[in-house]
Amino acid sequence: xxxxxxxxxxxxxxxxxxxxxxxxxxxxxxxxxxxxxxxxxxxxxxxxxxxxxxxxxxxxxxxxxxxxxxxxxxxxxxxxxxxxxxxxxxxxxxxxxxxxxxxxxxxxxxxxxxxxxxxxxxxxxxxxxxxxxxxxxxxxxxxxxxxxxxxxxxxxxxxxxxxxxxxxxxxxxxxxxxxxxxxxxxxxxxxxxxxxxxxxxxxxxxxxxxxxxxxxxxxxxxxxxxxxxxxxxxxxxxxxxxxxxxxxxxxxxxxxxxxxxxxxxxxxxxxxxxxxxxxxxxxxxxxxxxxxxxxxxxxxxxxxxx
Numbered sequence: 577x578x579x580x581x582x583x584x585x586x587x588x589x590x591x592x593x594x595x596x597x598x599x600x601x602x603x604x605x606x607x608x609x610x611x612x613x614x615x616x617x618x619x620x621x622x623x624x625x626x627x628x629x630x631x632x633x634x635x636x637x638x639x640x641x642x643x644x645x646x647x648x649x650x651x652x653x654x655x656x657x658x659x660x661x662x663x664x665x666x667x668x669x670x671x672x673x674x675x676x677x678x679x680x681x682x683x684x685x686x687x688x689x690x691x692x693x694x695x696x697x698x699x700x701x702x703x704x705x706x707x708x709x710x711x712x713x714x715x716x717x718x719x720x721x722x723x724x725x726x727x728x729x730x731x732x733x734x735x736x737x738x739x740x741x742x743x744x745x746x747x748x749x750x751x752x753x754x755x756x757x758x759x760x761x762x763x764x765x766x767x768x769x770x771x772x773x774x775x776x777x778x779x780x781x782x783x784x785x786x787x788x789x790x791x792x793x794x795x796x797x798x799x800x801x802x803x804x805x806x807x808x809x810x811x812x813x814x815x816x817x818x819x820x821x822x823x824x825x826x827x828x829x830x831x832x833x834x835x836x837x838x839x840x841x842x843x844x845x846x847x848x849x850x851x852x853x854x855x856x857x858x859x860x861x862x863x864x865x866x867x868x869x870x871x872x873x874x875x876x877x878x879x880x881x882x
Contacts, residue, residue: 614857614860614861615861617857620635621635621854622853622854623853624851628854635854635855635858636858636861638855639855644840645837645859645862647832647835648839648840649837651834651836652814652816654745654749655745655746655748655752655820655834655836656752656810656816658746658753659750659752659813660806660813662749662750662753663752664760664805666753666757666761667760667761667764668790670761670765671764671768671794672786672794674768675769675794688758688761688765692762694758695755695758697755699819700818700822703818706738707738707823710737710738712735712736712737718734718737738823738830739829740829741829742833744824744830745833748820752819756809756812760805764802767797767800768794771797771798775793779792779793803874803878806878807875810870810874814863814866815837815863816838817836817838817842820835820836837859837863838863840859841859845860
């Protein structure tokens, strides 16, 4: 009997391997192999195709001393920093309003859909939309501001929101926060709804205001989700590419101030005439190390009390 049971279990295990095999094969080909291949290329001087020479850590030394890489990283952090403050600030404000037992807000499912809609729109569509709205000569935004100025008898000088280096990074950050605050709100609100309502009711009976309730009850209990949102936002923010690349022309005056690390990587990895595959691979792994380091710091911060 034992031999029959063991043979049946072995047969079941073989079927399990057969079902898992397609995923493992696809994952190994399209995920594991590119990661390992990129790591190998980062130690070579490969330009485009063929076989590069092994140069050990020369590419990484070049990245560390490359002022343009650090400028791109600074641009990325600046755009992401403004974005995350606005994104989480608006998400937390909405969480406070919808979780307050005194307000008893209704229609949460409808608001969820409305807030999440920008996240479903393709980046190309958003880039085209805001390039049209923010055009400094014919854009709707400048026309509306000019109309308001005229009502008060003032003169308005149109602002080149996307074309000026002083405004383009912050404009992109606001657009990014508009795109992603709905996603943060949904996750934070879902974690708040998992908290026992008796905590909020007891706080309301004791006379605690909404800010005290939020700081003393809500924040400590949603800490794990906050950590997840912070880390995923960091990872996505440091890999920012689509909106800056689509909205700002490479020949424009603002390109220098909005070029992110991924745009810098794209320049050496895929642009004709400046392709340096080995160096682009080193930039990719340097960005990975930066993201890993900051993520560990964030993890330690959110778990320091534990």
